[in-house]
Amino acid sequence: MESMWTPELMEQLAALWAEGHSTAEIGRRLNISKNAVVGKAHRLNLTPRPSPLKRPPTRRVVSTTAPSCTWPLGHPGEAGFHFCGKRPVSGKPYCTEHAAMAYVAPKNQHNAA
């Protein structure tokens, strides 16, 4: 009785199967026997009955907020402006290079006057 399986019928079978209906229920809806449903589902390699406990795969949340040097490079508002982003010195917001620049004693800064 393979001839009764039109593409449309197989599509309906797959759809009802995917929705988790019992083979008897699918057979009733498609007006075919339960055995025909089971046999065709097997031949179509339809997945085994969907588990009601189907859960989405757990995703690991990876933190992207690792500390990074916040020394500004360039000028705010201009193209190319960004923060340094290097690994900061422990306890400071800047990397080694920029911490040295940030915490330099005033007397050592260049005096333009």
Ligand SMILES: [Zn+2]
């Ligand atoms: Zn830096």
